[in-house]
Amino acid sequence: MKTYDIEVQRLKSLRHNNGLIDIGIDALVLPRPVREDKVPSTHVSLSVEDARSLLLLLKQQFAELDKLQPRSRRSGRC
Secondary structure: OOEEEEEEEEEEEEEEEOOEEEEEEEEEEEOOOOOOOOOOOOOEOOOOHHHHHHHHHHHHHHHHHHHHHHHHHHHOOO
């Protein structure tokens, strides 16, 4: 498995399409060296401001998706 360090530099867009949420970002992506004592994983880092913006944008997208659901499925009891 290849692992990377991904530094989000700027959030550009967020939209949903056919059950997927697409996020447009400017990011710095560098290979991450794998250490034998840890499980390999990719690491994403972003500033607090970008994290807050991402959270707000995701909430907006979920609200839009909820509007598309039939009324009987909006309660969250599925």
